[in-house]
Amino acid sequence: MAQRERTRVAFPLLAVLWMATSWITGCAGAPDAPAATRPHADPGEVCATGCSAAPNGGSELTRERYRELIVICADPEASEEAATSALEELLFHGEQTQAWVTELGVGALDADSTRRLAAELARNRVRFDVRLLAEDGAELLRLGERSIPIGHKQHIWPRRALGFEPPEVSGTIQRVGVNHLWARL
Numbered sequence: 682m683a684q685r686e687r688t689r690v691a692f693p694l695l696a697v698l699w700m701a702t703s704w705i706t707g708c709a710g711a712p713d714a715p716a717a718t719r720p721h722a723d724p725g726e727v728c729a730t731g732c733s734a735a736p737n738g739g740s741e742l743t744r745e746r747y748r749e750l751i752v753i754c755a756d757p758e759a760s761e762e763a764a765t766s767a768l769e770e771l772l773f774h775g776e777q778t779q780a781w782v783t784e785l786g787v788g789a790l791d792a793d794s795t796r797r798l799a800a801e802l803a804r805n806r807v808r809f810d811v812r813l814l815a816e817d818g819a820e821l822l823r824l825g826e827r828s829i830p831i832g833h834k835q836h837i838w839p840r841r842a843l844g845f846e847p848p849e850v851s852g853t854i855q856r857v858g859v860n861h862l863w864a865r866l
Contacts, residue, residue, distance in 0.1 A: 808826050810825065832856070
C-alpha cells in the first residue's frame, strides 16, 4: 500500500499567513468570496479557542472623553500631533463616536473637520483575505476576499484546503489610526 505524501506547512503561523486589507467606504456589502462567515452574535458566546469573548479595545468612550477629543480637534492652537492623536482615538471607538456625534453633535468643529470626521467614520469595513503557504510556496489555503466590518468579531470558514481539513479563521480587524488597522486572528 503506497504511503500518501503529506504537505508540510511552514510555521510559525506569522511566516505563512498573508493578509491583505483595503478600505471599503460606507459599503453596504461587497460580493462574497467562496467562504462561509458569520459575525460573533453574542459577546458571551462560547466559540473557537482562538476567539476571545472579551470586547476589543478594553475601554469605553465616555461622554466626557468624547467632548475632550472634539475640543482638541476643533482647537486651531492644538499641535498637529495632539489633533491627530485625538482624531485617531475617535476613530478607534468608531461606533461609539458615531453614537456621540448623533447625540451630542460635533461641538466647535469647523465644516471641513466635520466632513473629514464623517468621511473617516464611514470607512467602517475592510476587504480581507488570508493565504496559507507551504514551505515551497504552494498555496494550501485561501479564504478569498471578504468584506469584514471593523471592530466586530468574525468567524470565517474556507471551503477548501489542499491536503488538510479547512480551519476556522476567527478574529477582529480593529482601526487603530487614520491609516492603520490591527488584526487579532
